[in-house]
Every structure is written in C-alpha cells, then in structure tokens.
Amino acid sequence: MAKTKRFNEENSIEDVLKAFIEVNKLSAGIEKVDVREAWFKLMGTGITNYTDEVLLKNGTLYVRITSSVLREELSYGKDKIVAMLNEELKKDVVTTLVLR
Template structure:
C-alpha cells in the first residue's frame, strides 16, 4: 500500500519518494550517465563513441577508434571521478572501454 504524505512536502520530496517506491532510480542513472559522458567528453570523443551503457556501477563505453580507446584507458580513474562529480553522487565505480 502506498505511503501517505502530509500536505507540507515539497515537489522534490514527493518525486524522490515516488522514484524510490517505484524503483526508477537505476533507469534514471543510465540516462544521467549518458548525458554526463556527452557533456564531459565533448564533440571530439563523442564522434567516436558508439554506445554508452551502465550495468550496475560499471560503465561500458564502446568506441570506434582504437587510438582513442588506448588514450582514454590511461585516465579511467579520472573519468569515474568526473562523472560522479557531475552527477553529485557515487554512480560509477569502474569504466570498461571497448
């Protein structure tokens, strides 16, 4: 049965409760991580990005350039840190570049 809230809650609190009750946060995380990747990496990297997928806390990124994949592999920890800072919470723990 749904939990009743009193009339003094903000819209943000009601939406958070709705997302928790309906278990929507993992789906929202997938969308947020894709947007964060696009915003942080810019057009140069996005032109070579084929697919971005979040499974659990692992971010899988499929790239069309082997050279770019090799270069980005040196900064995986920095990518994780930048995405988590963009989302303001711990969503990604590892990055796998394909």
C-alpha cells in the same frame, strides 16, 4: 500495484519525486540515463563523435569507442574519467570504466 504514500502536509516537488522514485524502484534506470548524459556532457564533441554506446551495468560503465587510437588515449585516464562522472552525478555510481 505499488503503495503510494499520502502526504498530509505541503511538500516540495523534489520530495514528492524522490518518494515516487523510491516507491517505484526507478533509481537504477534513472542512474543509467544520468550517466549517459554526463558522459556526453563531460567528454565534448571530439570524443562523443566516436562514442557508439554507453551502458551502465552493476556500477561498471561500458563505453564503445569507434576509434582505436582514441580508445587507447582514454584508457590512460580511466580513473580521472570515473571521478569526473561521479562528481557530475554527485554520488558514486560508476566504479569502473571499460572501453571497448
């Protein structure tokens, strides 16, 4: 069982949740969910309708696009998409983007 840190003073819920996430090593899983949500938020319905799978693994975001034409168009702006995602997440989570 993980050790829990007992707070003696009043703390904000944000501090308590950050400590909980750190102690239980949940940040990697939360980043995967956050990246997926950011993809669907930033890309809009035109692209998300053709998005089949979004997977973050070791800093690489794998996105399966069902339209080959759309996949080709998105491949021209990979660096911009990575920058937009990291800006939305407010930290560098995605280093490369692979469109399949």
